[in-house]
Amino acid sequence: MTPLPTTERRPLSDRTFGFLLTLPALVLFGAIVFYPLVGSLTTSLFEQSLVQPGREFVGLDNFRAVLDDQFWPVLWNTLVFTGLGTIAPFLIGFALALALNTRLPGRALLRGAFLFPWVIPGVVVSFAWLWIFNANYGLLNGILFRLGLIAEPVSWLGDPDTAMYAVIVAKTWASFPWIMVMLLAGLQTVPGVLHEAAGMDGAGVLRRFWHVTLPHLRGIIGIVILLEIIWNFQHFDTIYVLTGGGPAGATTTFAVAVYDTAFKGFDLGRAGALGALWLVLLLVLVVVYVRFAEREEQS
Amino acid sequence: MTATAHAPARTATTPAPAATPRRRKPGNLGAAATVAVIGVFAFGPVYWLLVTAFTPNDDVFRFPPRLWPEHFTLEHFANLADNAVLGRYLVNSLIVSTLTAVLTVLVSAYTAYSFSKFRYRGRRSLMSLILASQMFPQALLLITLYLVFSAYGLLNSYLALILSFTTFTLPLCVWMLKGFFDTIPNELLEAAKVDGAGQGAVIHRILLPVSLPGLVATGLFAFIRGWNDFIFALTLAGPAKQTLPPGLVNTYLGEFQAAWPDLMAASLVVSLPVVIGFVVLQRYLVAGLTSGAVKG
Missing domain, CATH: 1.10.3720.10 (MetI-like)
Structure with a gap:
């Protein structure tokens, strides 16, 4: 917008006014994101309780304690959840996007219907799967029992060996629709001419997928996977409602561990230290994402 | 896959020549099968949520559960x-x-x-x-x-x-x-x-x-x-x-x-x-x- 000549009735310049318009958002950002971020990171250097006033400077003691104890198992759980929780919905979402990109009857309706698991509140996702995984009356045990695959009910969420996979299944269910929509939007930009040309050169379906479709989707695939990784790395809702981090800490990821340490253990210092380590790892992912997004925008 | 057909399934604007339907069929079958399998995963839990919400307690708490509801309730x-x-x-x-x-x-x-x-x-x-x-x-x-x-x-x-x-x-x-x-x-x-x-x-x-x-x-x-x-x-x-x-x-x-x-x-x-x-x-x-x- 070209600045108009300033008159006495409009003492503010366009630039100043433009900046002032962002003030409400900046105040919210400062109060709800920036200040709490700095505050929580500072807490990691103190011995501080949620329920008692006062705190004592302890240097890096909290970091030492956390690295000796929780950090490594929590990191492993977070990596498993993030890794499988990204790959599984990606494969399902991609397969579905390819299938819906054909001339299937009713595909617009199907695309909308498939969004349902992603649209509903996160706690409802957890409720539905809690009930399906229920050891005594659950649907999964019922089907496996009828098929003769199990002799007696399995406690999917109560067994440390299966709980994490059960949680990942629930998260996969809630994640794949978004990936499907993104990839479908990308697929629709692949020029039909390219496929025609490749088809005339004798390339089969698989080769055309590999040499035409995939290269064209590279950017969107990268963005989708990186964003999923970043979101899964800090995911809380599904895990917390399904298992609360249990059994025996088998599904305790960073989000659950920081939350529990602060709001159940009341130990803000250790929660801050664990959160600081978590944030550093997260920032690495965010930097990778921003770099990738910028490079894609340029090309 | 032969190289003779020149109208791939994806160009919606060109009218399909006679050779196309024969070629498109396997692709569409595969697509339909994919949608069906993922559909079971996507809508199975939704179906179960609906069924459970409208089924009387006596029918819900049994093992193995009935996949098709027999009684209906708003209780x-x-x-x-x-x-x-x-x-x-x-x-x-x-x-x-x-x-x-x-x-x-x-x-x-x-x-x-x-x-x-x-x-x-x-x-x-x-x-x-x-x-x-x-x-x-x-x-x-x-x-x-x-x-x-x-x-x-x-x-x-x-x-x-x-x-x-x-x-x-x-x-x-x-x-x-x-x-x-x-x-x-x-x-x-x-x-x-x-x-x-x-x-x-x-x-x-x-x-x-x-x-x-x-x-x-x-x-x-x-x-x-x-x-x-x-x-x-x-x-x-x-x-x-x-x-x-x-x-x-x-x-x-x-x-x-x-x-x-x-x-x-x-x-x-x-x-x-x-x-x-x-x-x-x-x-x-x-x-x-x-x-x-x-x-x-």
Whole structure:
């Protein structure tokens, strides 16, 4: 917008006014994101309780304690959840996007219907799967029992060996629709001419997928996977409602561990230290994402 | 696969030559099979949620469960209606989500107008800053937020929830509205200024009225975000001010652990406004989704 000549009735310049318009958002950002971020990171250097006033400077003691104890198992759980929780919905979402990109009857309706698991509140996702995984009356045990695959009910969420996979299944269910929509939007930009040309050169379906479709989707695939990784790395809702981090800490990821340490253990210092380590790892992912997004925008 | 056919399935504009149907069939069968298999995974849980919510307790609590419902009941929904505590959670959810929508529309409209129509130093940095706020882990922020709200006596208040929800909804809503404002011609706003309208009048009498559909979509989005939130409401609000998501967790995963059909009925009720909202939002959905900021 070209600045108009300033008159006495409009003492503010366009630039100043433009900046002032962002003030409400900046105040919210400062109060709800920036200040709490700095505050929580500072807490990691103190011995501080949620329920008692006062705190004592302890240097890096909290970091030492956390690295000796929780950090490594929590990191492993977070990596498993993030890794499988990204790959599984990606494969399902991609397969579905390819299938819906054909001339299937009713595909617009199907695309909308498939969004349902992603649209509903996160706690409802957890409720539905809690009930399906229920050891005594659950649907999964019922089907496996009828098929003769199990002799007696399995406690999917109560067994440390299966709980994490059960949680990942629930998260996969809630994640794949978004990936499907993104990839479908990308697929629709692949020029039909390219496929025609490749088809005339004798390339089969698989080769055309590999040499035409995939290269064209590279950017969107990268963005989708990186964003999923970043979101899964800090995911809380599904895990917390399904298992609360249990059994025996088998599904305790960073989000659950920081939350529990602060709001159940009341130990803000250790929660801050664990959160600081978590944030550093997260920032690495965010930097990778921003770099990738910028490079894609340029090309 | 032979190289003779020259009309691939994907070009919708060209009429299909005689050779095409024979070639397309296996592809379409594969697509239909893929949709069917993933459909079972996607809609199986939805089906089970529906069946359980409308099945009498006697039929629900048996093993192995019946896959097809035999008896129908509305008793679980009646149980919900009788539960005064759930009514309070519902009212809280409605109040908090509505006010979040109003505040979010106001704040993001000013911010988006600034990003869309003004050029000043630091604008790009500000845009990155707003966008970055969704990248920070909320559990970590909550440690300090809890102490701050506690110090100001704002724990267990609607305000704490509204401010938190609004902040984390802002990035998406600012981007949605910026896209909307970008399509409004500068000449329209300039003309008003030439006619003597002040900066405020340009916003409130010209910009906002012509952007009404965008504002409604943004508000609906913010409402859904507030409605769906779990961790902030769980942490910052006690029983009196709690919204439905943590309220349902506390009610059904605590005391009445066995009331699965009631919980499924409640799940349907909580999901209903969101599903309706998304059907209305369909048009804006893909744009919002591709901005990569919807869920954090």
